[in-house]
Amino acid sequence: MSLGLIPNPFMTSESRRESMAEQSAVELQHEVIPRLQEIQEKFGYIPQEAVEWLSSQLKVSSQEIYGVATFYNHFRFNPPGKHEIRVCLGTACHVGGGEKILDTLSERLGIQPGETTADERYSLERVACVGACALAPAVLLDDEVHGRMTQRSLKRLLDKVDRADKKAAKGSDE
Amino acid sequence: MATIFIDGRKIEFEEKGKTILDVARESGIYIPTLCDHDELESHGGCRMCIVEVEGMRGFPPACTTAAKDGMEVKTATDNLMTLKRNIMQLLLMEHPSACMVCAEQEGCNKYRPDPYKAGRVTGCTTCPNRYTCQLREVVEFLGIKDLDYLPGYKEIDVEREDPFFDRDYNLCILCARCIRVCDDVRGTSAITFVKRGHETRVDTSFGVSHIDSGCWFCGACIDVCPTGSLKPRMTKWTGAPDSVEESTCVLCSMGCQTQFTIKWERVMGSEPGALESAPNHGHMCVLGRFCIPSLVNAPDRIKSPHLRKEGDSVPVSWEEALGEVSRLLKEASPERVGFLGSPQMSSESAYVFHKLARAGVKSPNVDFQGSDFPALIHKELAVDQDFARIRELDYLKEVDWIISVGGDFVKDHQVVAKKVYKEVRQGKPLIVIGDAGANLHRWSTVHVSVQGKDIQKLLINLAEHSKKIPGTSYTQAQQLVEITGKGKGAVLVGPRILESIEPGLSLRALVRLAGVDGALFPLFPLGNEAGVIKAGLRPEMLPGPASITVKEAKALLEKAWGGGNLSDGLHLVEMRQKAQKGELDMLYIADGSISPEGFEKIPTIIYQSPYPSEWSDMASVILPSTTFVEESGTFINLELKPLKMKPIAKAPGTARQDWQIFAELGRLIGTDGFDHQTSEDIWEELSHFTRSIEVGGQKRRASWKPASKEKNDWYPRYRGAVIPERIEDLATFIKALPRRDTPLSDETLDELVKRVQKEHASRAKEVVS
Known part of the structure; x- marks a missing residue:
């Protein structure tokens, strides 16, 4: 990521203290979104500890950072699961019943969109158009598009993943 | 002088950054508003103040549109009123509004004037804000008698876990007044809008308690809320007061002008006095805002000799x-x-x-x-007869920079802090020597965390514009000398200056540093x-x-x-x-x-x-x-x-x-x-x-002893009554303070990633087992 002329507050602690002093509050505030992106890149999500850490780095309250982060769909606050499920709710998928697919998934996994299951196997997200309108309603499982989803094909898909995982777990135990 | 026509009335005004709303108000023309507040910058959120301007497209809000010479403004055309009624009805879909459109309203107001206590607010009769509701005023002005849209209840849990006040965001209309006063005026930012669109809520980072989000419980959010969302827990059900009186609070040395609500000849509540009342100008601290009624109405007061x-x-x-x-x-x-x-x-x-x-x-x-701190101030100022240096706090506007020594004043002088933040926000440099909590850490231009005896050396060298300043890096020292080297300064000095070896010398160095036209604000810890x-x-x-x-x-x-x-x-x-x-x-x-x-x-x-x-x-x-x-x-x-x-x-x-x-x-x-x-x-x-x-x-x-050496020595008392011992909420708040003063993190991002992932892995193990 290009930082231009602004000194990078992510350098070693001694030199950071020095350079922090040279940055005005406004300059630091402009750093919020790029820093959040960097955090999400490293963690895969935005943990609470990182918001508190960023708050002390940038002299901006945790609330302001969290407010900015929750405004954008891009940022997530739960660690991604082993399998990431994205349900498309673009216009075509919405009309095609994407909402119902999402509800079913939510019920089966016991989580709301944006959350991760306690065993961290699945995370669920709603996304806008994925460009597979012809295949509406579409579901992305680990970045693979599954189109024309029905309740039945959805169940089959998840069962298959569960079976594969179980088999893999057994394999690693032996 | 510029001229503007509002509803056909010709009005002359000074064209100096004024909005149409300002001009209308000055000439007594009422335009309904919800998100606007005297102390806050224009927000343009509620759309209640939309007007028609000849030659302008659409319906601009009066609060964000600059008044220009020759403008022709209409505030209440049929078209506008229909629009406003519609906007308000959309707003009322999410606000318990049954009472607002109830046919029994008039009789109910007459025969049941007091709100009755309820766990959930379902309408105006169960709302503690019944007397002072600004939303209701606007609804009445617009003459809404029925709702065209199906109302819904947001079903948000009422938050009662934090000290002093309840938060029922089912009543919230998202005007952002509380967020703006907390952020822009008090400089705390304990709350924010979370998420967006229909899901927007006022909340803290990750929904932590207000105690952990850095709230000082100054009550400013409650005072600006137009609805009943925020209410002090202890006084919310006392009903309409018999009278309202303004007097002085003596719980710290600020002397806030306080508006007391009186019922049955007793103090039922305390709120900050009018915006124009000096010295606090409509602001207060946790003690004045929430603690006075319990303190003065204590059942164990001595009643006879x-x-x-x-x-x-x-x-x-x-x-x-x-x-x-x-x-x-x-x-x-x-x-x-x-x-x-x-x-x-x-x-x-x-x-x-x-x-x-x-x-x-x-x-x-x-x-x-x-008596040691005020006596020190008197003694040292007597040396050169410098008493004129103690000025009114409004003088902070005149100075070029501010320096604070001898304790974190945000904690024990919240109103002083508010005044300092006003200047900091406008870019005035603030130097903090010694302790700094979360607020001062964010506000300060330079923060030197030296303690005790080093303070004296630092101040004396600084007063001589020497760059040899203990406890600072080269850049910091340079910055300090650059900031204090020019113009006049304001010195905020707290009682912990008594911890330096010769407090008198430190104090005099500060007076010298501030310059002849500078100001000194001694932050006496106790009342009068x-x-x-x-x-x-x-x-x-x-x-x-x-x-x-x-x-x-x-x-x-x-x-x-x-x-x-x-x-x-x-x-x-x-x-x-x-x-x-x-x-x-x-x-x-x-x-x-x-x-x-x-x-x-x-x-x-x-x-x-x-x-x-x-x-x-x-x-x-x-x-x-x-x-x-x-x-x-x-x-x-x-x-x-x-x-x-x-x-x-x-x-x-x-x-x-x-x-x-x-x-x-x-x-x-x-x-x-x-x-x-x-x-x-x-x-x-x-x-x-x-x-x-x-x-x-x-x-x-000759030797001055510090009042107290303990780090968290703020434990307010009033003539033998230990206030936190009498008010549990205050004790909870004070106990939480040290936890909030976490020092600046020295971790790099990679170190943080390692630490968090390790903690996360051990947590995940627990879940699995």
């Missing part, structure tokens, strides 16, 4: 009690009597107490607790310390305050009082030492906050206070006095500005005002000059004495 008879303290009449006290005072040998006043008395009471001691009993042993110092309630001082060594002051006082003992006497520490040796026969103490340790051997103790304390068990005589809401008098705040206290509530039992008790005793002893009828008489008498401090007069106290 008590005398100790055969070991038991029994209630007696005032006649008997005062007769006994005057006999005791007359019989005592003056040198063996001590008088200890309170920094939370009125200046008048302190003066009459002083007069009773020196002129009545002829004893020079007078003092009060917490400046007023009690004016009454001269110290062994080496006389009213004015004057030093006992100044001959003219002494002569003036001798003439006014007709004699009296005007020599140097014992101060608090010396009284305690004498008491331990059994060399003190009697103690007249009017402040229960002083520790009774060491005073156990004194045979006769006269205790005067509104509250019982450890002293009441030791006292031979107990005299009940009034609190600051029940007495008249003058409070001198940290700007050395006199502010009036008014008796607005009824004292419990037969409690009397302090000065009345002292004056009566003076008369009973038979001394002339105690025939004051009102507190104004006393103020008049005290005003004859003027300040004449001489440095030599205070030699004895």
Whole structure:
């Protein structure tokens, strides 16, 4: 990521203290979104500890950072699961019943969109158009598009993943 | 002069950054608003103030549209009113609105004027904001009688876990006033809008409690909320007050003008006074906003005088009690009597107490607790007669930079902090020396966390514009010299400056640093310390305050009082030492906050206070006095500005005002000059004495001791009542403070990633097992 002329507050602690002093509050505030992106890149999500850490780095309250982060769909606050499920709710998928697919998934996994299951196997997200309108309603499982989803094909898909995982777990135990 | 036409009316105005709304209001034209507030910048969120402007497309909001010469504005066309009604109805879909469109409304308002208590607010009849609802005002103005859209209830849990106030965001209309006042005015940012669109809520980061989000419980959000979403838990169901009175709060040295709601002759609630009332201008702190009613209405207040008879303290009449006290005072040998006043008395009471001691009993042993810091200020400023440096806080606008030394003032002087933040927000540099909590860490341009003895060296070098500054890096030192090198400065100095080796030298270095036109703001920790110092309630001082060594002051006082003992006497520490040796026969103490340790051997103790304390068990005589809401008098705040206290509530039992008790005793002893009828008489008498401090007069106290060395020494008391012990919510808040003062993190992002992932892995293991 290009930082231009602004000194990078992510350098070693001694030199950071020095350079922090040279940055005005406004300059630091402009750093919020790029820093959040960097955090999400490293963690895969935005943990609470990182918001508190960023708050002390940038002299901006945790609330302001969290407010900015929750405004954008891009940022997530739960660690991604082993399998990431994205349900498309673009216009075509919405009309095609994407909402119902999402509800079913939510019920089966016991989580709301944006959350991760306690065993961290699945995370669920709603996304806008994925460009597979012809295949509406579409579901992305680990970045693979599954189109024309029905309740039945959805169940089959998840069962298959569960079976594969179980088999893999057994394999690693032996 | 520019001209504008609003609803056909020709209005002339100054075209200086004014909006259409400003101009309309100035000429008395009502435009409904919800998100607009006098203290906040225009927001343009609620769309209630939309207007039509000739030649402009659409419906611009009056609050964000600049008024220009020749504009033709219409505020209430049919088209506009229909639009506004529609917007309001959309808003009411999510706000419990059953009562607003109820056919029984008129009768209900008449026969059931008080809201009744309910766990959930379902309409105006169960809403604690019923009397002051701004949403209802606008609904009534728009004349909405029915709802065209299906209403829904947001079903958000009411948050009752945090101290002092409940938050019911089911009533929230998302006007952002609370967020803006917290962020833009108080500089705390404890709340924010979370998420967006339909899911937007006012919340904290990751939904943590307000205690953990950095809230100071100043109550500013409650004061600006147009709905009943935010309400102080303790006073929300008391109903409409009988009257509203403005008086002075004495719980710290700010002297906030406070609006008290009175019902049944008692204080039911306290809110900040009007926006234009100096010195606090519509703002307060946690103590004034939430703690006054419980404090002054405490059921254990002393209600009648008590005398100790055969070991038991029994209630007696005032006649008997005062007769006994005057006999005791007359019989005592003056040198063996001590008088200890309170920094939370009125200046008048302190003066009459002083007069009773020196002129009545002829004893020079007078003092009060917490006196070292204000006395240091007086002594050091006397060196060059710098008293004019103590200015009004509004002078912060005039200075070029601000420096704070001697404690984190955000905690114990929240209103001062608000005023400082106003300047910081506009880009004025703030230098913080010593402790800094989350707020100061964010606000400060330079923060040097040196402690104790290094402070002195730092200040002295800084005053000489030397770049050799202990505890700073090269860049920081350069910045410090650059900022303080030009213009005039404002110095905020707290009592922890007493921790430096020679506080006097540190203080003088600060005064030099600020420059001739600079300002000094001594942040006295306890109420009316400046007023009690004016009454001269110290062994080496006389009213004015004057030093006992100044001959003219002494002569003036001798003439006014007709004699009296005007020599140097014992101060608090010396009284305690004498008491331990059994060399003190009697103690007249009017402040229960002083520790009774060491005073156990004194045979006769006269205790005067509104509250019982450890002293009441030791006292031979107990005299009940009034609190600051029940007495008249003058409070001198940290700007050395006199502010009036008014008796607005009824004292419990037969409690009397302090000065009345002292004056009566003076008369009973038979001394002339105690025939004051009102507190104004006393103020008049005290005003004859003027300040004449001489440095030599205070030699004895060459060494100054810090008031307290503990890190978190903010534990507010009021005349023997320990406030956090009486108010659980305050104790919870104070206990949480050290946890919030986490130092600046030195971790790099990679270190953070490692730490968090490790913690996360161990948590995940627990879930699986």
